[in-house]
Amino acid sequence: MRETMKGRFQLGVMITLLILAGLGLTLYKHFVLGFPLLGKDTSTVWSIEAWVSFKAQGGTAQASLTLPDQQSDVWIMDESFASPGYGINQINDGGQRRAVWSIRKANGRQDLFYKVRLRQQPGGPTVNDQPEPFITPVLPEPYQTAAQSLLNTVTEGSADASSFAGTLLSHFNASKPDQNVNMLLGMVEEGVKAPDLLINLLHMANIPARIVRGLQLEDGRRRQPIVDMIEVYDGENWQLFDPRTGQSGNAENFFLWQRGAKSLLDVMGGINSDVNFSIISQQIPTRELALTQATQEQAALIDFSIYALPLEAQNAFKIILLIPIGVLVVLFMRIIVGLRTSGTFMPVLIAMAFLQTQLLPGLVIFISLVSIGLWIRSFLSQQNMLLVARLGAVIIVVILLMAAMSILSWKLGITQALTVTFFPMIILAWTIERMSILWEEEGPGDVLKEGGGSLLVATLSYLLMSSRIVEQLTFNFPELMLTLLGIVLLLGQYTGYRLLELKRFYPLVRAARQPR
Amino acid sequence: MAWLSSLVNAALEKCAVTTPAQLRATGILSMNCRNLNYISRYNPRHLLPLVDDKLTTKRMAEKAGVEVPKLIAVIEYQSDIRNLKSILAPLQQFVIKPAKGSGGKGILVITGRDGEHFIKASGDSLSFDAISRDVSNILGGLYSLGGKTDLAVIESLIQADPIFNDYSFEGVPDIRVIVFRGFPVMAMMRLATRASDGKANLHQGAVGVGLDIATGHSLRSVQRGQPVRQHPDTGHDFTALKVPHWHKILSLSAACFEMTHLGYLGVDLVLDRNLGPLILELNARPGLAIQIANGQGIEPRLKTIEALRQHDLPIAERVAFSQKHFEALTSES
Numbered sequence: 001m002r003e004t005m006k007g008r009f010q011l012g013v014m015i016t017l018l019i020l021a022g023l024g025l026t027l028y029k030h031f032v033l034g035f036p037l038l039g040k041d042t043s044t045v046w047s048i049e050a051w052v053s054f055k056a057q058g059g060t061a062q063a064s065l066t067l068p069d070q071q072s073d074v075w076i077m078d079e080s081f082a083s084p085g086y087g088i089n090q091i092n093d094g095g096q097r098r099a100v101w102s103i104r105k106a107n108g109r110q111d112l113f114y115k116v117r118l119r120q121q122p123g124g125p126t127v128n129d130q131p132e133p134f135i136t137p138v139l140p141e142p143y144q145t146a147a148q149s150l151l152n153t154v155t156e157g158s159a160d161a162s163s164f165a166g167t168l169l170s171h172f173n174a175s176k177p178d179q180n181v182n183m184l185l186g187m188v189e190e191g192v193k194a195p196d197l198l199i200n201l202l203h204m205a206n207i208p209a210r211i212v213r214g215l216q217l218e219d220g221r222r223r224q225p226i227v228d229m230i231e232v233y234d235g236e237n238w239q240l241f242d243p244r245t246g247q248s249g250n251a252e253n254f255f256l257w258q259r260g261a262k263s264l265l266d267v268m269g270g271i272n273s274d275v276n277f278s279i280i281s282q283q284i285p286t287r288e289l290a291l292t293q294a295t296q297e298q299a300a301l302i303d304f305s306i307y308a309l310p311l312e313a314q315n316a317f318k319i320i321l322l323i324p325i326g327v328l329v330v331l332f333m334r335i336i337v338g339l340r341t342s343g344t345f346m347p348v349l350i351a352m353a354f355l356q357t358q359l360l361p362g363l364v365i366f367i368s369l370v371s372i373g374l375w376i377r378s379f380l381s382q383q384n385m386l387l388v389a390r391l392g393a394v395i396i397v398v399i400l401l402m403a404a405m406s407i408l409s410w411k412l413g414i415t416q417a418l419t420v421t422f423f424p425m426i427i428l429a430w431t432i433e434r435m436s437i438l439w440e441e442e443g444p445g446d447v448l449k450e451g452g453g454s455l456l457v458a459t460l461s462y463l464l465m466s467s468r469i470v471e472q473l474t475f476n477f478p479e480l481m482l483t484l485l486g487i488v489l490l491l492g493q494y495t496g497y498r499l500l501e502l503k504r505f506y507p508l509v510r511a512a513r514q515p516r
Numbered sequence: 517m518a519w520l521s522s523l524v525n526a527a528l529e530k531c532a533v534t535t536p537a538q539l540r541a542t543g544i545l546s547m548n549c550r551n552l553n554y555i556s557r558y559n560p561r562h563l564l565p566l567v568d569d570k571l572t573t574k575r576m577a578e579k580a581g582v583e584v585p586k587l588i589a590v591i592e593y594q595s596d597i598r599n600l601k602s603i604l605a606p607l608q609q610f611v612i613k614p615a616k617g618s619g620g621k622g623i624l625v626i627t628g629r630d631g632e633h634f635i636k637a638s639g640d641s642l643s644f645d646a647i648s649r650d651v652s653n654i655l656g657g658l659y660s661l662g663g664k665t666d667l668a669v670i671e672s673l674i675q676a677d678p679i680f681n682d683y684s685f686e687g688v689p690d691i692r693v694i695v696f697r698g699f700p701v702m703a704m705m706r707l708a709t710r711a712s713d714g715k716a717n718l719h720q721g722a723v724g725v726g727l728d729i730a731t732g733h734s735l736r737s738v739q740r741g742q743p744v745r746q747h748p749d750t751g752h753d754f755t756a757l758k759v760p761h762w763h764k765i766l767s768l769s770a771a772c773f774e775m776t777h778l779g780y781l782g783v784d785l786v787l788d789r790n791l792g793p794l795i796l797e798l799n800a801r802p803g804l805a806i807q808i809a810n811g812q813g814i815e816p817r818l819k820t821i822e823a824l825r826q827h828d829l830p831i832a833e834r835v836a837f838s839q840k841h842f843e844a845l846t847s848e849s
Contacts, residue, residue, distance in 0.1 A: 335548055386594065387656025437658060441621055442720065495549035497536045505544050507741050508808050509534045 015486045022483030035476050036286040043286045046217050049278045050114040054270035056106035061269035063112060066258040067097040075119050082113040131208030131233045137200045146183040151205050161207045162239045165232040169246035195228045195243050208233035210260055217253040219281040226257060226264055306478060321474040324484045326351050326461035331491050333457045338498030341454040342434050349427050351461035356422035359462055365420050372401055373432035395429040543813030545804060558779025559800050566776050567798040571615040571669055580775045582768060583794045591668040594655055597648050609673035614654040616666045620717055622659035624650055637686055677787035683757060685709050685749040688786050690716050694802055695781045697827050698773035700766045700838045701817040703727040704809040710749045724809030725754055730843035732762030736811045765793045766835045772798055817842055
């Protein structure tokens with residue numbers, strides 16, 4: 001007795017571990033590796049191409065372009081360079097990546113390309129960048145006085161760094177700017193860049209700020225210039241401001257290319273240099289993305305999984321991984337409901353055939369094949385022959401029937417019947433044999449009961465297995481099989497009543513109640 | 517809440533469906549519970565071949581001195597079928613059964629001859645060719661579990677005790693005793709009807725009569741799960757039914773435990789006119805219908821046995837224990 005208690009305990013622990021492991025791995029893959037659980041199956045991938053062009057002057061030419069960094073909400077999937085004849089170097093220039101193209105001799109127009117594919121992905125690792133120390137700038141008079149007076153006004157009308165910046169920008173963007181602003185805008189007319197001026201003003205108010213450059217992500221944009229934005233440090237985070245509108249917040253679909261005011265493109269040995277960006281978006285299955293990402297990060301879970309197999313084998317697994325679902329249905333119908341089927345797991349095989357034929361054609365084909373087979377089998381049983389030979393004969397007859405069915409339906413133009421070949425014929429032959437014995441021994445009623453039970457279970461399995469959600473879950477998360485295994489082990493412990501027993505034993509309960 | 521549960525109960529009653537709680541209160545053993553808590557626990561797999569093969573059972577029983585129908589011949593190979601004619605020639609009545617058949621499948625009962633033809637229990641006549649085809653099917657494994665090749669066993673036909681003639685339509689009535697760890701716990705009699713085609717198979721429409729373990733007296737009778745008072749074909753009242761040699765039947769059944777060491781066993785017996793109770797076959801997975809025939813759940817009785825301190829009692833004491841503790845409640849009230 002103690003032995004069994006111990007065994008039960010061990011099994012209980014195992015079941016719990018299996019179920020938790022399956023669910024845990026699934027959740028890990030979903031939340032950490034980004035596999036889609038259900039629903040939205042594709043995500044947007046942006047492809048940005050930077051096109052650097054300049055006119056080389058016959059000597060050594062070198063062009064360097066700032067490259068985007070991994071950022072908290074953007075994941076850079078891959079990048080590539082295209083530039084005939086140029087050597088490419090990636091350097092780190094004060095924390096900013098730069099690509100350096102160089103060539104010993106170049107003449108005429110030069111075109112260099114840099115292409116990056118990226119995906120917006122909230123909740124990535126936060127980039128830790130503290131503001132660098134700065135020296136409070138001093139503007140030439142009379143701008144310094146105008147600036148001081150403007151800053152005083154703004155300070156009165158704001159509470160903290162970000163509201164200060166917002167108020168300052170709204171002063172600059174007002175339809176009728178006040179006197180001080182007008183004075184300062186004069187500086188811009190003299191050639192000072194507006195963002196630089198704003199940064200200086202913010203620095204004068206002792207607020208850390210910097211210029212960032214980026215792109216508005218919009219599909220199909222070509223020859224898009226880079227946009228300057230202002231970032232203000234509020235003590236904890238950098239807040240993004242658009243100097244042209246005064247809008248705050250991380251503008252949707254704004255891709256940060258560069259932080260800080262360093263030049264985007266430097267060209268030596270060339271003139272008329274320019275950089276343009278073109279942007280396209282693609283819809284890519286999320287699963288594929290998650291896979292690429294996980295492979296890059298060398299997540300062992302992915303490295304040693306069926307995704308490492310060739311595509312063909314993967315497709316086979318897509319179907320194989322559905323079998324446990326059918327098995328679970330069979331177990332449920334047997335243990336919990338108490339339905340009788342012919343051949344324990346035969347309904348799963350029928351359901352797999354249904355996956356190829358669709359439900360209704362499958363049912364029609366199956367029932368007609370088995371009926372004709374039964375009829376022929378009844379003829380065979382009148383002949384005196386050995387059992388194995390008769391089974392063999394039934395298999396051959398089934399094949400003949402399949403061929404006849406295919407040819408006939410093809411000629412009639414019913415192409416669905418061609419899927420008849422997906423039915424496993426050995427299974428069909430066995431079903432026919434079993435059914436015919438059942439018929440002889442127990443009568444047609446039992447044949448209908450058992451056959452009907454099998455078809456019902458097969459149909460239920462089919463409905464589950466053909467569901468997109470189930471297919472996605474089983475293929476994307478094969479770990480769920482551990483959970484299924486746990487559930488199966490759990491079902492193996494069920495000693496309660498079957499649903500059909502509630503009906504079966506009803507007369508008994510009534511009888512037991514009556515004498516009292 | 518009370519009105520809700522009464523409403524649900526009324527609805528269930530209407531559909532003739534009961535609830536798990538009611539079943540549990542009645543002590544009814546479920547199929548899952550039987551498989552897990554009794555069969556897989558008390559019937560070790562390596563012992564199952566003893567009862568799955570009727571020939572082994574028969575030889576074992578003969579060795580143990582337990583009475584069984586007489587073995588006439590065994591057909592082992594298809595080529596042996598040539599000898600079948602000479603084996604059958606002197607026999608007027610006989611039974612051919614597959615050694616590994618289950619649920620009474622493939623059993624052929626010949627009760628007489630009509631010239632060249634053989635008369636089945638149902639009255640149909642069969643040619644010799646039909647019989648040899650049947651034997652060939654048996655050998656091919658048509659009736660055995662998993663379609664394994666099988667043996668055909670030919671044994672003498674039981675001369676049914678005429679005491680039950682009024683209760684059975686053709687066929688020989690048999691008695692099923694469930695023996696748990698050597699203690700007989702529940703018994704019933706199975707009587708063939710016209711609907712069951714002369715077979716004593718409950719789910720084909722035979723009548724099941726629950727028997728009082730203490731006395732062998734009938735308790736209740738059911739056909740297809742519904743209580744009946746009289747035999748549907750002979751019209752005979754079941755309440756008067758009492759099985760003779762009851763103590764012998766219980767002792768024989770209990771002895772099967774020593775013979776097989778299977779803890780949860782269904783013992784099928786028949787009453788022969790001359791030989792008295794004979795063991796017909798043993799079943800390591802006896803069904804649950806016996807509860808319906810008895811109008812009682814079996815689980816409380818199994819629990820009583822499990823709770824015993826000492827199980828290895830002599831047969832006589834085990835039988836006495838069962839007769840004392842599992843006496844039908846109705847006789848008390």
